Every structure is written in C-alpha cells, then in structure tokens.
Amino acid sequence: MTFTYEQRQAPKPKVGIYGFTGCAGDQLLIIHTEKEILNLFGSVDIKSFVMASSNPVEGELDVAFVEGSVSTEEEREHLLEIRKRAKILVAMGNCAVSGGPQAMYTGDGKFASRLKKVYGDVQFITEPLEAKPLDAFVDIDYYLPGCPISAPQTFALISRLIHGATPEPYPHPVCHECKLNETPCLLLEKKFCLGPLVAGGCGAVCPEHGLPCVGCWGPNEDANFASHVELLESFGITKKDIMRRIHNFGGHKILKHIENL
Ligand code: SF4
Numbered sequence: 196m197t198f199t200y201e202q203r204q205a206p207k208p209k210v211g212i213y214g215f216t217g218c219a220g221d222q223l224l225i226i227h228t229e230k231e232i233l234n235l236f237g238s239v240d241i242k243s244f245v246m247a248s249s250n251p252v253e254g255e256l257d258v259a260f261v262e263g264s265v266s267t268e269e270e271r272e273h274l275l276e277i278r279k280r281a282k283i284l285v286a287m288g289n290c291a292v293s294g295g296p297q298a299m300y301t302g303d304g305k306f307a308s309r310l311k312k313v314y315g316d317v318q319f320i321t322e323p324l325e326a327k328p329l330d331a332f333v334d335i336d337y338y339l340p341g342c343p344i345s346a347p348q349t350f351a352l353i354s355r356l357i358h359g360a361t362p363e364p365y366p367h368p369v370c371h372e373c374k375l376n377e378t379p380c381l382l383l384e385k386k387f388c389l390g391p392l393v394a395g396g397c398g399a400v401c402p403e404h405g406l407p408c409v410g411c412w413g414p415n416e417d418a419n420f421a422s423h424v425e426l427l428e429s430f431g432i433t434k435k436d437i438m439r440r441i442h443n444f445g446g447h448k449i450l451k452h453i454e455n456l
C-alpha cells in the first residue's frame with residue numbers, strides 16, 4: 196500500500212513508532228541518526244514514539260513502525276489495536292520480522308516447561324506468550340530487517356512511503372555486499388558463514404572483519420538453502436549445528452527453510 200496523490204497533498208502523514216519485546220536497538224538507531232531524524236520530524240507528524248516521547252497520541256495513523264516480537268498477551272492486544280488504527284504497518288528489525296533470539300525455540304512444544312523452569316509459580320501481570328514475529332498475529336505491509344535496522348534502508352523506506360512510491364526490499368544476500376566490499380570469501384577458509392542464506396543490507400560488516408555471518412538480518416527467502424547446507428556439511432559441520440546457529444538470530448521462522456531438507 197502507498198499513499199495516493201490526494202493523500203500526499205494532505206497534512207503530514209501521521210506516524211507511530213512502537214516497541215515490543217526486544218532490545219529497543221531499532222528505535223535507538225533512529226534517534227541516533229540525528230541529522231536524518233530532524234528531516235523526519237519535519238516531514239511527518241510523529242504521534243507516538245515510545246523511546247522519544249512520553250505523550251503518545253493514540254489516534255489514526257498513516258504508518259506504524261513496530262519493533263520487537265510479541266511475547267505477552269498485552270503486546271498481542273496492543274499490536275491488534277495498532278493494526279486497526281494504521282493504514283500501513285511496518286515490521287521493524289529482526290525480532291519483529293523473524294522473531295529474534297527470544298523465538299529461537301518457538302514451536303518446539305516445550306514453552307510451558309521452560310517458563311516454569313525459569314519463573315516457577317510467579318504471578319504474571321500479563322499472560323506470557325511464546326515469542327513470535329508480528330506476522331504471526333497481523334498482516335504486515337512492509338518488512339525492515341536488521342539487527343539493528345540500517346539507517347539508509349529505513350529512511351529510504353520512509354521517503355518512498357511519504358512520496359507515494361512502493362518500498363522495495365534489498366534484493367540480495369549478504370554475499371553480494373561482500374563482493375561490493377571486495378572481502379575475500381570466508382567459505383574459502385571453510386569457515387561457518389551463513390551469508391548466502393541471509394538477507395543483505397548490513398553492508399556485510401562481519402565478514403569484512405573476518406567474522407562469519409550468523410544471520411542476524413534473517414532469511415534471504417530466495418536462497419538455495421539445500422545447496423548451502425550441503426556445502427557446510429562438506430566442511431564437517433552438522434545439520435544440527437547449522438540449524439542451531441541460523442535460528443539463534445533468525446528465530447524459528449528461518450528453520451522452515453532447512454528442517455525438511
Ligand atoms: S564471507 Fe560469507 S557473506 Fe561473504 S561472500 Fe563468503 S559466504 Fe558470503
């Protein structure tokens with residue numbers, strides 16, 4: 196969904212920025228941009244920004260950005276309520292897009308026993324839920340992956356929404372950015388790099404520093420998962436280890452790509 200010509204002639208788009216379960220790093224990144232955020236405040240009408248303002252105005256929104264996964268009943272209800280008020284809903288950051296580290300065991304059938312082991316018989320003020328990405332509960336219009344999100348991608352998406360253009364996801368995996376950086380491929384050293392399976396946009400910062408990609412931007416949906424798993428297995432890495440590493444950051448969502456290989 197994008198804004199029509201008439202909508203663009205109207206007053207500034209009303210924007211809300213919300214945070215659920217996560218480290219709040221995506222909201223922090225927006226605040227830290229300093230230069231861009233001044234342009235943002237000049238271009239849109241910020242109605243709610245959990246980290247920046249304690250006076251939210253909870254009315255109709257043109258765009259809602261939601262960070263974090265849903266891990267309580269209170270968050271689930273708030274998300275449904277935001278969805279009703281917002282014309283466009285953007286899942287912002289890896290926890291919102293893929294579930295994040297807190298969703299690494301989601302779907303294994305052991306949530307109740309894990310909860311009991313950690314919290315015992317504590318009375319919760321809101322019912323705990325197994326952590327899930329936003330699209331487990333509501334329809335999402337656009338995804339902004341990243342851990343945290345990147346400022347260029349975020350402001351490009353906001354700019355496109357404001358100007359009535361359709362935002363497009365970064366179309367390449369992390370490996371593409373390695374090539375642009377002229378970083379020698381770590382697979383040549385038989386290192387456990389997940390780059391081909393992971394959505395690009397981070398600038399391939401880890402391989403640039405000699406560290407294998409562990410997948411914090413979530414899955415590259417077009418990846419050849421079977422081929423890369425086969426390659427890593429040829430290095431002596433087990434499928435179990437591959438799955439464990441990939442879902443540490445990617446959450447359980449990424450496992451659907453490899454669990455049935
Ligand atoms: S180092 Fe990793 S991310 Fe970079 S090209 Fe090789 S496999 Fe891809």
Ligand code: SF4
Pocket residue numbers: 342369393394397398399400401402407408409410411412413
């Ligand atoms: S782990 Fe991979 S996706 Fe995450 S910042 Fe490093 S290179 Fe990028």
